[in-house]
Amino acid sequence: MAEESPVPQAPPSPRSEQSPSVLRWSEPPEGPVVVLLDQRRLPEEEAELVCTDAPALVEAIRSLAVRGAPLLGIAGAYGVALAAARGFDVDEAADALASARPTAVNLARGARRAQRAFRAARAAGADRAAAAGATLAEARALHAEDAAASAAMAAHGAKLLDGLLPGGGHRLLTHCNTGALVSGGEGTAFAVALAAHRAGRLRRLWVDETRPLWQGARLTAWEAARRQMAYTLLADNAAGSLFAAGEVDAVLIGADRIAADGAVANKVGSYPLAVLAHHHRVPFVVVAPLSTVDLATENGAAIEVEQRAGHEVTEVRGRGGLAVPLAPLGTRAYNPAFDVTPPGLISAIVTEAGVVTPVTAEGLAALCASSRQATMS
Numbered sequence: 001m002a003e004e005s006p007v008p009q010a011p012p013s014p015r016s017e018q019s020p021s022v023l024r025w026s027e028p029p030e031g032p033v034v035v036l037l038d039q040r041r042l043p044e045e046e047a048e049l050v051c052t053d054a055p056a057l058v059e060a061i062r063s064l065a066v067r068g069a070p071l072l073g074i075a076g077a078y079g080v081a082l083a084a085a086r087g088f089d090v091d092e093a094a095d096a097l098a099s100a101r102p103t104a105v106n107l108a109r110g111a112r113r114a115q116r117a118f119r120a121a122r123a124a125g126a127d128r129a130a131a132a133g134a135t136l137a138e139a140r141a142l143h144a145e146d147a148a149a150s151a152a153m154a155a156h157g158a159k160l161l162d163g164l165l166p167g168g169g170h171r172l173l174t175h176c177n178t179g180a181l182v183s184g185g186e187g188t189a190f191a192v193a194l195a196a197h198r199a200g201r202l203r204r205l206w207v208d209e210t211r212p213l214w215q216g217a218r219l220t221a222w223e224a225a226r227r228q229m230a231y232t233l234l235a236d237n238a239a240g241s242l243f244a245a246g247e248v249d250a251v252l253i254g255a256d257r258i259a260a261d262g263a264v265a266n267k268v269g270s271y272p273l274a275v276l277a278h279h280h281r282v283p284f285v286v287v288a289p290l291s292t293v294d295l296a297t298e299n300g301a302a303i304e305v306e307q308r309a310g311h312e313v314t315e316v317r318g319r320g321g322l323a324v325p326l327a328p329l330g331t332r333a334y335n336p337a338f339d340v341t342p343p344g345l346i347s348a349i350v351t352e353a354g355v356v357t358p359v360t361a362e363g364l365a366a367l368c369a370s371s372r373q374a375t376m377s
């Protein structure tokens with residue numbers, strides 16, 4: 001393949017580079033709400049989804065109107081704050097939000113953190129309104145922490161790539177969507193590619209379409225176009241030929257849960273990319289905040305992988321959400337939302353606290369410990 005083959009490049013998005021708000025708290029006269037950018041409607045529509053209670057937010061999480069590990073943690077926390085502010089049962093809301101999707105550890109962490117804030121305030125004698133205020137403050141703190149983590153990961157990741165790939169521009173392949181749509185900031189893996197772009201070091205961003213829900217084709221392409229990045233979309237099963245043609249300098253992916261041994265659960269299709277990268281001696285880099293590291297889960301086998309409905313594979317949802325059958329009626333489908341990549345296939349894990357490479361249980365534990373010390377000092 002010619003190095004600069006005339007791959008079709010979408011015209012820069014006419015919209016400003018600034019992404020619309022992905023998730024925000026609002027207090028209209030009729031009462032507090034959580035307002036989401038409905039990711040099911042992108043890229044054709046930037047539609048908002050207004051959630052007035054935790055069950056509405058649970059449904060938004062389950063249907064991927066809001067998605068992506070770090071943002072799920074933020075949504076979980078605001079969902080508990082919403083229950084507290086509207087006088088609903090906070091424990092019930094926290095339980096429902098924490099279990100809305102099983103794999104991304106951030107979701108339960110965010111919901112429980114807000115629940116603890118509410119309980120602590122009440123235990124300290126705060127009335128319901130004050131406790132609700134403390135819960136909202138905790139959700140906002142988590143939101144801000146994730147934005148800061150995103151910026152730090154972008155810096156650490158860009159520096160790592162410059163060290164791994166001296167000279168010339170980077171040709172980076174990414175899977176699923178890991179930009180501002182999954183984050184309080186500019187994302188995880190995508191934020192590293194964006195940093196390379198801003199530094200004039202991004203030659204090509206190869207974007208896996210990411211079947212069956214097309215997070216790459218619908219969301220990463222939308223984000224890359226807004227940022228006027230040099231990106232090219234590909235079918236998931238075309239990635240192998242890119243590696244074979246020597247067109248990939250590094251793979252960048254996010255994570256939904258990182259086990260204590262460094263195994264990474266991420267969007268299904270990540271593991272085959274790791275095997276391809278290993279075979280072709282291409283760096284395979286995971287970018288995730290420490291809020292995604294779960295030292296209580298020993299290894300990849302212990303991570304619960306969400307199994308989603310078969311219709312997501314057997315049909316395609318067109319514009320307006322119309323379902324168009326692909327497979328014969330009654331076809332059964334295997335639809336794991338994630339897969340697990342063992343640490344031996346991962347070149348580095350980039351977090352806001354620094355980079356773990358090689359990926360070992362000891363290295364991961366040491367980084368988490370040093371980060372805890374830093375935050376306590």
Ligand SMILES: CSC[C@H]1O[C@H](OP(=O)(O)O)[C@H](O)[C@@H]1O
Pocket residue numbers: 064067068069070175176177178182188189215253254255256266267268337
């Ligand atoms: C860095 S979080 C983004 C992460 O979340 C995606 O899963 P989903 O779209 O099902 O929420 C995917 O695993 C991404 O890597």
